[in-house]
Amino acid sequence: MPEAAVIRKPRVLSRVFSAVRLPVGDPFAVVGLVIYALFIVTALSAPLIAPYDPTEILYTENYDLASDLLPGEEGHVLGTTSLGRDIFSQIVWGARSALLVGLTAAFMVAFIGSIVGLLSGYFGGWVDALLMRLADVAFGIPFLPFVIVISAFSEPSIWNTVIAMALVLWRDTGRVIRSQVLSLRSRGYVEAARVSGSSDLKIILRHITPNILPLSFLYGSIAIGWAILTEASISFLGFGDPDAISWGFMLQDAFNSQALARQAYHWFIPPGLAIILVVSAGFFISRGYENLLFPKLGR
Amino acid sequence: MTTLLSVKDLSIAYKVGSNDVVAVSNSGFDVPKGTIVGLVGESGCGKTTMARALTRVIADNARIAGGEIAFDGQDLAALPEAKMNALRWRDISFIPQSAMNSLDPVYRVEYQIMEVLRDRGGMTRRAARARAAELFEMVGIDKGRLRDFPHQFSGGMRQRAAIALALALNPKLVVADEPVTALDVIIQRQILDQLRTLQRELGLSVIMVTHDISVVAYTCDRTVVMYAGKVVEDCDTATLLNRPLHPYTMGLKNAFPDLKSAGSGVLTPIAGSPPDLADPPDGCRFAARCPFAAELCRSTEPAPLEVEKGHIVACHRASEAAQLRLEASKPQTWEAMA
Amino acid sequence: MSDSLIEMTNAQLHYKVGNSISAMMGLPSTVKAVDGVSLTLKRGESVGLLGESGCGKTSMGRVLVRLEQVTGGSARFDGKEIGQMKGAELQAFRSRSQMIFQNPFDAVNPRYSIRRTLEEPLSNAGIKRGEWHDRVIAALELVGLGDPEQFLERFPHQLSGGQLQRVVMARALILEPEFVVADEPVSMLDVSVRAGVLNVFRDVRDRLGLTAIYISHDLALVRYVCERTIVMYLGRIMEDGPTEDIVHAPLHPYTQALVAAVPTPHVDQSHAPLPIGAGAPDPRNPPSGCVFRDRCPLVQDRCASDIPQPRKIGTRLVACHFAGS
């Protein structure tokens, strides 16, 4: 075989890689990526970075409760809460819950949405009708109230919140992927595979899925921001998991302790800022990524 | 007649692993203003590569390895991409061989045509819509079908939409890669007539890649024959068909079925396959399949020479062409090579 | 075993188009791509299918390989209704009938190497892996791709149009099917290669008894491989009979125009205008009566009211009220 061994990677493969490639051409997306990098590093190395256990009630050297310390006092970078917990450590650990919530929700949304989109688009007929009616129902559900209700009625835990979100958010992913599959299904090579006797499963896995992965990825990445924001709102409203330290929980804690009235900015601004930063960074990235996937039609 | 496009010594190489596949090698030809030039040759001989190089839409493993493409006083081979892009559609347009694939499946056909008209032609929405309808009429598609999605078109309709798009902004030069392959003879005739009308009225020039000798005979003023990455013959179409000088061109004629002459005898193919372009032979590239190959042919490459006025050929035995034509018209001559 | 392999009886394929809004506005909601076609193909027969762009040739082929199901009438393969096959029967049908797709640039997965493309049908048909390589090579050689090893690891965009078209053809022939719909199979091949490939077609037909529908706009080529020719217009069959007769003495006015328009490889051919204008009517809104009537030079009043049914004239079936008279 003369050339077999030396063939370069096909352009199409690199096109897919370019879809999964990071949107470094867009300045907003770059800022987003930097924020995300910091966020992920923080979340992963939380135990190393955080000086204290975020739930530990701390005491000063004089054995007084270390409550309501201002930033810098007694070596607490961001001060402490009314219960004497280290705010900086809570922010750091909060990053970890946010990442966990974001990633799980993203994965579930992308996964459920892709499966629904694939089945619905590929098989059409009653499968499609059924799944799309379900999607309509999901579209009819008001997102936040639904998540609140589910979280309130089930055991308060981050996971229930994540599942509740996934139950609603798959609809967008599902629809978009379905329409993509519809157009892929009529591509010549998919029909050719059918004529040469490939099973539906094989066609879906080999010929269709590789083309929708970038889309699943995009919608998953959009879901990260939503999930973090929602989890924060739920916790802030008090339906969250009381044992998990999250940014939303911190806000709620601050709110209940009248931090706002007492102008304890050091308590509620950091979690608020963290949420805003991470969520908007996420949206910048997905927007850049979307432009990369769907460049404006033009030639 | 002034020359609109002049290709000189052009070489284009594809990088395949560590090898260079030189798909077009030191070749050139001229397109006088207002003429239709045919580009013919065996499958894989580099016609598409040549056509794409002229519009600089080349594959990303391809590179212009040398030569120049003079168009209207500019060298397209060296033009910065931004300037080249400004020429596309308005001065040079391209109908790809994969024309049936060239529409985006996600948008309606009308939207895609109007996009070009408005973006590149600066037309208003209303003018663009009217022009789109006019273009569809030109290529024989009911304008009510402008609002279809590409997958609702038949193969030939998609090809015609691509032709319409290429003519949209009245370019000076249309590079058309097998534009009428999927069309029935009646529509084919309509489109070829349309091109000739535009040629006459607006001085349109066309480079038409095709394998169909009858399309060449019907439409092209001049014809360029390529073999294995080289131009081997280049002259006006009548001379090419009646008095070809290159043995490959002679062979082509035998393989072409002619409905209007009697008998459905067996077609005589040119046996064998073209050389590997990653490692072309010394001497004449056609030698392995040429019934007239001589000693010299295998060692020395024949240079393209203008043997008669306006008739360029690259063959050592061009001076004996009259005799060779006689032998080439007998099927046995070619069968002996199989 | 009956000697007919394919039977279509009054087969229809109407594509749904538009949406509920256009339907409310009274716009037509179907494209009648195939509209009442009846024909029988004997085993081992090669039939040419000719007709204007958009007249439904590909659609008819798609019905016969079950990419589409008839919306009316019936289409049978070896006595079985194609749309109703299931399970093992369908699986067997998939290796007995194949299609060579019209657009080679879309017919192969851009992510698949040529080798993988050709191995797919082999794997589906349960052929032992050990045989794959040799069969792939043999199929590529059959379609005239000399030195096939050099193509195996390439990807579709690294091939020329004609090379790709032959890969598509090789994929269809690799399982040695009984029936092939060849949709413009050699449209991108230059004449010298084409002659070789057409000879292969003739050879396969004679050797394996292949039954084939050969869609093309090129009458000269149809004549070279098919003893019988069918001419379609706007979803219907206009004329059906021995190729030689159709070439020499077309009976239907549309066929006459078609034959007259065939260009010749000579420079001195006539540039006289054609007997009919170009541009078929919209298949969403076909004319009443004879679908050809708005372009027909022989049209009379009756053509607008009565649909001409295929009539036997000599060796042929012709759908025209006045042909042959």
Ligand SMILES: Nc1ncnc2c1ncn2[C@@H]1O[C@H](COP(=O)(O)OP(=O)(O)OP(=O)(O)O)[C@@H](O)[C@H]1O
């Ligand atoms: N991207 C690529 N990478 C490597 N080789 C390529 C690439 N594109 C084309 N080739 C090779 O270069 C040669 C010339 O290809 P080209 O497409 O120019 O042929 P062509 O004359 O247009 O043929 P056809 O009539 O079949 O379309 C062929 O042998 C082809 O396999």
Ligand SMILES: Nc1ncnc2c1ncn2[C@@H]1O[C@H](COP(=O)(O)OP(=O)(O)OP(=O)(O)O)[C@@H](O)[C@H]1O
């Ligand atoms: N999926 C579809 N939805 C709606 N209309 C369709 C669809 N596919 C084809 N058509 C229409 O059906 C008619 C017949 O199409 P078909 O592809 O069978 O034509 P064809 O004879 O093969 O033409 P060509 O020679 O141009 O390929 C055309 O008018 C076409 O636009």
Ligand code: SF4
């Ligand atoms: S140079 Fe020799 S081998 Fe080449 S075409 Fe002429 S006669 Fe044939």
Ligand code: SF4
């Ligand atoms: S039936 Fe009438 S309109 Fe139709 S082809 Fe015959 S003469 Fe023409």
Ligand SMILES: [Mg+2]
């Ligand atoms: Mg080409």
Ligand SMILES: [Mg+2]
């Ligand atoms: Mg077709």
